[in-house]
Structure formats: structure tokens, C-alpha cells
Amino acid sequence: MLQPFEPDVGNPTEGRKDVQSKKNTEKTNFLILIPLIFIVIFLYYPVFNLAKNAFFDKNGFTLDYFRKVFTEPYNFRIFTFTVKEAFISALFTLIIGFPGAYIVSHYNFPGKKLIMSFSTIPFVLPSVLVSLGFIILFGRSGVINNFFSQIFQKEVDLHLIYSFSGIILVHSFYNFPVVVRIIGSSWEGISEDYIKAAKSLGASNLRVFFTVTLPMIVPSIVSSFSLVFIFCFLSFAIILILGGVQFATIEVAIYMYYNTFSDFRTGSALAIIQVLILLFFVFLYIKAENFFNKGFLKRGFINYRKWGKLSITFSSLYLIVIVALIFAPISVVVVNAFLDPYSKNLTVNNISALFLGKFSYVTSISTAKIVVNSLFFAIATVLLSVTLALIGSYFIKKRPKSKVYLLSIFMGALVISPLTIALSYALTFQRLINSEINGLFIILSHTIVAFPFVLRAILPVVESTSDTFVLAARSLGMKRLEAFLHVDLNLLKLPLISSSIFAFAISMGEFGATVMLYQVKNTTIPIALYRFLSGRHFGIAAAFGALLLVISLIAFFAIDFVNSKTRAI
Amino acid sequence: MRELKLIGIVKEYNDFLLNVNFEVFGEELVSILGPSGSGKTTVLNIIAGFIFPDEGSMTKDGDDITHMPAEKRNIGVVFQDYALFPFLNVYNNIAFGLKVRKFTSFEIEKKIQEISEKLEITGILKKFQDNISGGEKQRVAIARALVTDPDILLLDEPLSNLDAKIREKLVKEIRNLHKIFRKTIIYVTHDQEEAMFLSDRIVVLNNGLIEQIGTPFEIYELPKTLFVRDFIGKGSYVTIDGIKRFVRPEDIVIKKNGPYEGTIEDFVFLGGFIELSIQSQIGKLNISERSKEAKKYKIGSKIRFAIKEEKWQ
Numbered sequence: 001m002l003q004p005f006e007p008d009v010g011n012p013t014e015g016r017k018d019v020q021s022k023k024n025t026e027k028t029n030f031l032i033l034i035p036l037i038f039i040v041i042f043l044y045y046p047v048f049n050l051a052k053n054a055f056f057d058k059n060g061f062t063l064d065y066f067r068k069v070f071t072e073p074y075n076f077r078i079f080t081f082t083v084k085e086a087f088i089s090a091l092f093t094l095i096i097g098f099p100g101a102y103i104v105s106h107y108n109f110p111g112k113k114l115i116m117s118f119s120t121i122p123f124v125l126p127s128v129l130v131s132l133g134f135i136i137l138f139g140r141s142g143v144i145n146n147f148f149s150q151i152f153q154k155e156v157d158l159h160l161i162y163s164f165s166g167i168i169l170v171h172s173f174y175n176f177p178v179v180v181r182i183i184g185s186s187w188e189g190i191s192e193d194y195i196k197a198a199k200s201l202g203a204s205n206l207r208v209f210f211t212v213t214l215p216m217i218v219p220s221i222v223s224s225f226s227l228v229f230i231f232c233f234l235s236f237a238i239i240l241i242l243g244g245v246q247f248a249t250i251e252v253a254i255y256m257y258y259n260t261f262s263d264f265r266t267g268s269a270l271a272i273i274q275v276l277i278l279l280f281f282v283f284l285y286i287k288a289e290n291f292f293n294k295g296f297l298k299r300g301f302i303n304y305r306k307w308g309k310l311s312i313t314f315s316s317l318y319l320i321v322i323v324a325l326i327f328a329p330i331s332v333v334v335v336n337a338f339l340d341p342y343s344k345n346l347t348v349n350n351i352s353a354l355f356l357g358k359f360s361y362v363t364s365i366s367t368a369k370i371v372v373n374s375l376f377f378a379i380a381t382v383l384l385s386v387t388l389a390l391i392g393s394y395f396i397k398k399r400p401k402s403k404v405y406l407l408s409i410f411m412g413a414l415v416i417s418p419l420t421i422a423l424s425y426a427l428t429f430q431r432l433i434n435s436e437i438n439g440l441f442i443i444l445s446h447t448i449v450a451f452p453f454v455l456r457a458i459l460p461v462v463e464s465t466s467d468t469f470v471l472a473a474r475s476l477g478m479k480r481l482e483a484f485l486h487v488d489l490n491l492l493k494l495p496l497i498s499s500s501i502f503a504f505a506i507s508m509g510e511f512g513a514t515v516m517l518y519q520v521k522n523t524t525i526p527i528a529l530y531r532f533l534s535g536r537h538f539g540i541a542a543a544f545g546a547l548l549l550v551i552s553l554i555a556f557f558a559i560d561f562v563n564s565k566t567r568a569i
Numbered sequence: 570m571r572e573l574k575l576i577g578i579v580k581e582y583n584d585f586l587l588n589v590n591f592e593v594f595g596e597e598l599v600s601i602l603g604p605s606g607s608g609k610t611t612v613l614n615i616i617a618g619f620i621f622p623d624e625g626s627m628t629k630d631g632d633d634i635t636h637m638p639a640e641k642r643n644i645g646v647v648f649q650d651y652a653l654f655p656f657l658n659v660y661n662n663i664a665f666g667l668k669v670r671k672f673t674s675f676e677i678e679k680k681i682q683e684i685s686e687k688l689e690i691t692g693i694l695k696k697f698q699d700n701i702s703g704g705e706k707q708r709v710a711i712a713r714a715l716v717t718d719p720d721i722l723l724l725d726e727p728l729s730n731l732d733a734k735i736r737e738k739l740v741k742e743i744r745n746l747h748k749i750f751r752k753t754i755i756y757v758t759h760d761q762e763e764a765m766f767l768s769d770r771i772v773v774l775n776n777g778l779i780e781q782i783g784t785p786f787e788i789y790e791l792p793k794t795l796f797v798r799d800f801i802g803k804g805s806y807v808t809i810d811g812i813k814r815f816v817r818p819e820d821i822v823i824k825k826n827g828p829y830e831g832t833i834e835d836f837v838f839l840g841g842f843i844e845l846s847i848q849s850q851i852g853k854l855n856i857s858e859r860s861k862e863a864k865k866y867k868i869g870s871k872i873r874f875a876i877k878e879e880k881w882q
Contacts, residue, residue, distance in 0.1 A: 466650065466652065468649075469652050471648070471652070472646065472652040472654075472713075473654075473665070474619070474638075475618075475640075475642075475644065476645075476669055477640045477666055477669040477717065478669045479638075479640055487654065490654070490656040491654075491655070491656065
């Protein structure tokens with residue numbers, strides 16, 4: 001979709017900068033600065049302030065806090081654990097996803113579209129909800145352990161989740177769709193001609209794979225690996241809930257420093273170090289992705305392979321496991337919402353307790369208020385992030401030469417973790433956060449988290465949308481501003497809707513920043529869920545989880561519906 | 570009258586300068602012809618009002634329109650890629666400009682009915698642009714531009730995305746449309762054959778400057794500059810009596826007693842014609858001959874020929 005900028009003077013859209021009269025250009029220039037101003041005030045300024053807190057205390061400049069980060073043995077463990085956990089998670093995810101990428105890029109089968117759609121489910125699920133699902137499934141008295149206990153007639157604990165392998169398992173569940181999609185689409189895109197050419201030159205199948213196919217999908221492997229690495233590196237809720245005391249990522253440590261030790265300066269130093277590590281991996285990801293986008297010939301028509309005995313057995317087995325893996329944690333949440341947590345008998349107590357507020361001593365506010373909070377924050381986040389991303393996309397499109405710089409500024413939020421954003425807010429806007437407008441800062445932090453993703457969805461469409469549509473509208477007598485409403489917005493309708501839903505899902509599930517910033521009256525569903533989980537109220541947690549699941553699944557089906565429409569056009 | 574005058578129009582880009590001066594008379598079809606990068610699209614964008622010139626002025630029927638925004642000019646444009654709105658069907662695409670002009674839905678329906686009959690697109694009014702052919706898209710784009718009754722119609726390389734057979738048909742259609750609608754049309758193209766076939770007059774543009782303005786006959790037979798001579802039609806340079814001259818293939822006749830002799834180096838079959846590449850004492854040249862005569866010629870054999878001398882320039 002991305003079209004390279006052509007400075008050719010014969011280009012039909014040349015000189016677009018001059019399309020508007022001088023007076024108009026100045027007007028739009030101001031408007032177009034809004035995303036930049038927003039990002040500076042609500043991301044870079046607080047983070048700058050956070051850095052100031054890490055480097056300066058009441059005695060002036062100091063490196064004590066960085067020294068503290070590196071000298072405390074506990075912190076060393078956190079660093080090594082975070083890197084190790086992210087690396088092994090990414091590697092394992094790659095191994096699980098790779099066969100899937102091969103299957104979807106080489107074979108066609110009934111239900112393929114459906115399975116591909118299902119694979120996005122983990123992505124829209126809030127991490128707190130997924131953690132709940134895995135606890136019910138693999139926890140100490142979870143489904144699997146109970147099953148084996150019954151068989152062996154004694155107490156069995158396989159230590160499947162409150163352990164290192166448990167964390168890897170959950171991370172892989174979360175991220176394998178990324179691998180399947182990125183590598184799959186790159187593999188599918190390799191022109192058959194390369195392979196035919198290699199074979200005509202006498203290369204064997206194995207040789208073709210290693211000398212032709214593999215080099216062409218390497219960028220997509222690097223790109224998906226670094227993306228999964230980044231996600232796992234930033235893992236917070238999953239580690240907090242499933243990791244226990246012995247496992248903590250940098251993200252968890254930042255939370256601990258602020259919340260438990262009230263040592264925000266060392267926490268800030270840690271956050272700065274985290275940003276630097278992330279910068280490196282984001283750089284790697286962008287490099288790989290750019291290479292991948294430059295692309296080889298894209299196949300217009302794909303010749304899928306014919307099924308053989310071996311391939312059909314292997315693929316069905318793989319797909320069954322994958323589908324089970326996707327649905328097991330979700331379905332146990334729903335089932336447990338209707339089960340008594342101890343006797344495992346069918347009951348509606350959980351659901352009624354949820355809505356009658358029987359457990360509101362845990363959350364201090366009613367369930368209805370919590371749901372309203374979550375919906376309100378999510379809708380506000382959608383409006384804010386989509387508007388900013390839309391204006392930002394036009395800003396970038398108008399200045400193709402400064403695209404790299406603008407994009408780095410806008411994408412900065414990718415290397416600044418939700419916890420870092422929240423900590424920097426806590427340090428910068430403390431008084432406001434503790435005031436009546438606490439909710440605004442929850443919305444702002446969600447918007448900053450969602451913004452890069454929304455921008456990535458909208459920008460390519462804005463860039464690739466031909467300017468001639470607007471020129472055509474104007475030659476037919478329509479003013480530029482009207483043309484924006486009637487033409488631009490219509491052309492961008494589908495990416496706008498799908499990125500809105502995505503922003504909605506991000507906000508609905510956001511936990512890290514919210515848990516740092518929220519006042520009790522602004523409790524969201526994931527926060528409440530976490531409270532119930534920490535209190536080991538699994539029944540009501542499952543009921544709450546089911547509620548969150550229903551909202552998330554509605555979002556998922558909406559995205560899927562819009563995506564299917566997008567492909568049609 | 571629907572006349573357009575471009576007076577001393579200048580537009581500068583980093584490495585490109587456009588400087589043009591010409592006028593288009595009422596109901597005339599004028600082509601702006603030039604290679605890619607010659608600035609023809611810039612001229613079209615200036616006329617349409619998509620960009621404004623750095624210097625100079627432009628008038629339509631005597632009124633200054635130099636800084637008038639595009640939406641007020643009443644100049645219709647058919648774009649190279651047609652720019653049919655993908656979110657509207659054919660009917661609503663054509664209705665777009667009428668709705669902007671606040672016609673009632675009854676009037677809109679009547680006008681669309683009328684224009685789609687003339688352009689023979691009544692059958693596809695409910696379809697979307699992905700479901701119609703390239704030729705149909707072009708007709709819809711023309712209908713959309715014409716239905717608002719613009720003073721001038723601009724066509725930006727409207728045939729460049731189509732294959733040869735359809736091009737030939739549509740170029741005839743455009744000529745017919747010009748006859749039916751009697752619009753002032755400015756046709757931008759890099760294809761000299763299209764320009765020759767369609768135009769009342771041709772503006773030959775090169776490197777941002779006008780090389781020549783004239784009827785197709787004048788442009789072909791009386792080129793004023795070397796560029797025009799080379800760009801339009803085919804031809805070869807020969808040296809006779811120490812002077813370099815330019816000859817068109819059809820001005821060379823194969824004659825037994827012709828004054829020049831050459832060797833056939835190659836010949837290609839081009840359907841109705843063959844083209845002979847000759848190496849002779851006056852230089853390398855190409856000669857066109859009817860295919861029926863093909864058997865007479867062999868590579869390596871010698872022939873004698875003459876040049877219609879009155880054509881020498």
C-alpha cells in the first residue's frame with residue numbers, strides 16, 4: 001500500500017504544498033501541530049521530568065540512583081530475569097508460531113479464515129483476564145492439576161504457572177499470532193518465480209529453502225521476534241499475578257520502587273535504563289520491518305499447495321492444539337463464572353454477587369460504576385487517540401522529508417512503558433492526579449499507550465490515499481474542508497473504525513498505568529479483577545472476567561467484521 | 570465563448586522552471602503534448618486551480634482567475650486514474666458535482682439520465698468502480714465532469730492506463746464527444762498520435778517551455794525546432810552536399826533509377842508496413858514500404874532510392 005514519494009515533476013499530485021492559498025496553509029499548520037504539542041506535554045515533558053528526578057536530588061547532580069540500580073543484587077536479578085524471560089518467550093513463541101506461518105502461507109483449507117480471525121483473540125484480551133484464565137486452568141487447584149489429582153488419587157501440583165515455564169507459556173499464548181501473521185504474510189508474498197528460478201538452476205528443495213526462501217523471510221523473523229521480545233520485556237500484569245515474589249520484570253520493579261519502597265528516584269533510574277534497552281530493540285524491529293516492507297515481488301494470485309498425507313496430519317494436529325490453546329483459558333473463565341469456587345457445583349451466585357455488590361468491600365465501589373468507568377475511559381481514549389493520529393498522519397503526509405523525525409517523535413511512546421508513563425505522570429502532575437480530575441490522567445495515559453498503534457494503522461492509508469480524489473471533489477465545486485468530511489473521511493472510514501476498536505480494546509484492558517494512577521472512584525474492570533484475584537475470590541473474579549470477556553469479544557468481532565469489509569474493497 | 574488565456578505563467582520548483590504563454594479559443598480542442606517531466610501536468614494543475622503560479626495571470630472569458638480556488642472555477646477535470654470515489658456507486662459519482670451545486674434530486678436524476686444515455690453507461694449506474702472496465706471508468710469520469718456543464722474540460726492523459734485496442738476506440742469517442750458537446754477541451758498527453766488525431770491545435774511542451782503551437786499539420790510538416798521534429802513522428806538525419814538534413818520515412822521512395830544507393834541492414838514487419846533500415850552513402854535511414862512488397866527485399870541486398878526534395882528543411 002505504501003507508495004514511495006516521487007519528486008518527479010510530471011507527478012499528478014505535485015506541488016501539493018501550494019494547493020492551498022497562503023492564508024489557508026497557516027491555519028492548517030496550527031491545527032496540524034496539535035498532536036506534536038500533545039505528545040510533548042503528555043509524554044516527553046513528564047519523561048524529561050522523570051529523568052531529572054533520576055539524575056538530580058536535593059544535593060544536585062548525582063549518579064547514586066543509577067549506582068543503586070546496578071549494585072543491589074536484587075536488581076541484577078531483575079535485569080537478567082527480564083532479558084532472559086523476554087528472550088526465551090520470544091524464541092518459544094517463534095517456534096510455536098513458525099509451523100503456523102508455514103501452514104497459512106502454503107495451504108488453503110475450509111475454516112482457514114475463521115482460524116486466522118480467532119488467532120487475533122488473544123491480542124484483544126486484557127492481560128489480567130488471560131492471567132485469570134491460566135490460573136483457573138493450570139493453577140494449584142486448577143483444571144489440569146485436579147484432573148491429575150483425580151487420576152492418581154492424591155494431591156498433584158505440576159507447577160505449571162507460578163513458575164518460569166508458566167510465564168513463558170502465557171507469553172507464547174499471547175504473542176504467537178504475531179509470529180503467524182508477520183512471517184505468514186511475508187512467506188506468502190514471496191514470488192513463486194524465485195523458487196522456480198532456483199529449481200530450474202538445479203537446486204534441491206532443501207537448498208531452495210536455505211538459500212532462497214529463508215533469506216527472504218529472515219527480516220520477518222527478526223521483526224516478529226523483536227516485537228514479541230518487546231511485548232514480553234514490558235510484561236507487567238502477567239508477571240505480577242503469576243510470577244509471585246521470586247519473579248519480577250523491570251516493569252514490576254518500577255512499580256515496587258514507587259508503590260512499596262516509595263523510592264521514586266531509583267524507580268526513575270530503572271525506568272531510564274529500561275527505555276534505553278527498549279530503544280535498541282525497537283530500532284532493530286523498525287530496521288527489520290523497513291527491509292521487509294521494501295519487499296520482494298508480491299504475489300497477486302497464490303497457488304496453494306495440494307494436501308499430502310503427512311502435511312494434512314501434521315497441520316490438523318497443529319491447528320487443533322492452537323485452537324484449544326486459544327479457547328481453553330477463555331472458556332474456563334466463562335464456565336467458572338457459573339461454578340461455585342469450592343464445590344464446583346453450578347450456581348448463579350457469582351453473577352448475582354457481582355451485580356448485587358456483595359463483594360464491593362473489595363473494590364469499594366459498585367460493579368455498575370466500575371463498568372461505566374471502563375467504558376467512559378475507553379471511549380474517551382478512542383476519540384482522543386484517533387483524532388490525534390488522524391491529524392498526525394496528515395502532518396506526516398504533508399512533510400515527507402521530515403517523516404523520519406516526526407514518526408520517531410510520535411512513535412516514542414513505544415519505548416516508554418506504561419509504568420514509566422504513569423511514574424512520570426505521578427512525578428510531574430502529582431497534585432492534579434490527586435485531585436478531582438484523576439480520571440483525565442487515566443485517559444491521557446491510555447491515549448499515549450494507544451497512540452502509536454492507532455497511528456500505525458491510519459498513517460499508511462492516509463499516505464497511500466491518492467490526493468486526486470480531493471482534487472476531483474474540488475474541481476466539481478467542493479470546498480477543501482467539506483471535501484475532508486465527504487471524501488477523506490469516507491476513504492478512511494474502515495481504518496478509522498478498526499483502529500478505534502483497537503484503541504478501545506487497549507484502554508479496556510490497560511492495567512499497568514491505571515494501577516499506578518487511579519483513585520478508588522475511578523476503578524476499572526481490570527483493576528477490580530486484579531483486586532478479586534489478589535483476594536483469591538476466584539468465583540467472583542471469573543464472573544467479572546466473563547463480563548470483561550464479553551466486552552472484549554464484541555470488540556474482536558467488530559474488528560473482524562471491519563477487516564473483512566476492508567479486504568472486499 | 571469559453572476562452573482561456575495564460576499570460577506569462579511562471580512556476581518554479583527546485584530543479585524545474587515552467588514558463589508558458591498561450592491561449593485556448595472557445596470550443597477548441599487543444600492538446601498539451603510533451604514527454605514526461607516536460608511540465609504538462611503542472612500546466613493542467615495551474616489551469617484547474619490545484620496549484621497557483623508564482624508569476625503571471627490567467628483569464629477565462631476575460632475574467633481574471635489566477636488566484637480563484639479550484640472549486641469556483643467551473644473547470645471540469647478527468648484525471649489520469651479517473652479518481653472515481655470508491656465509496657460511491659457510478660450514479661452517485663456522477664451526482665457528486667450536482668449535489669454540491671444543490672440541484673434537486675429530480676433535476677439530478679434527469680441530468681444523469683441524459684448524460685448516461687449520451688455516454689452509453691445507463692446499464693452500470695448502480696455499480697461501483699471496482700466492477701466496471703477501464704473504458705467504462707473513463708466514460709463515467711467524463712460524465713461526472715461534463716454533467717455539471719463546466720466552461721472548460723481538462724483531460725489528463727485519460728487513455729494512458731488502457732490497452733492499445735481500447736485506446737484506439739476511446740480516442741475516437743473523445744473526438745465524437747467534442748463534436749457533440751462542443752466544449753472547450755484541453756487534452757494533456759505524451760502520445761503524439763493521440764494528439765494528432767484529436768486536436769484542433771497542439772501545444773508542444775519541453776522542459777517547462779513551449780516549443781511550438783500549431784495545428785497537427787503544422788507541427789508535423791513544419792516543425793519549428795529540432796525538439797519538435799524529433800519528438801513528432803519518425804525520421805532520419807542524412808547528409809547531402811555536406812548539409813545535415815531531416816527526412817520522414819514516407820518522403821523516401823524506392824526507385825530503380827534513384828540517385829542514392831544503400832544496403833538493407835535489417836527489416837521489420839509492422840503489420841501493413843515493413844520498415845527497412847538502410848545504410849547508404851548519405852547516412853543511415855529508415856524507409857517504410859507496403860508489406861506486399863516484402864518479398865523483394867533481403868538483408869544485405871542493395872537498393873536505390875530518391876528523396877522528395879521539396880520536403881527538405
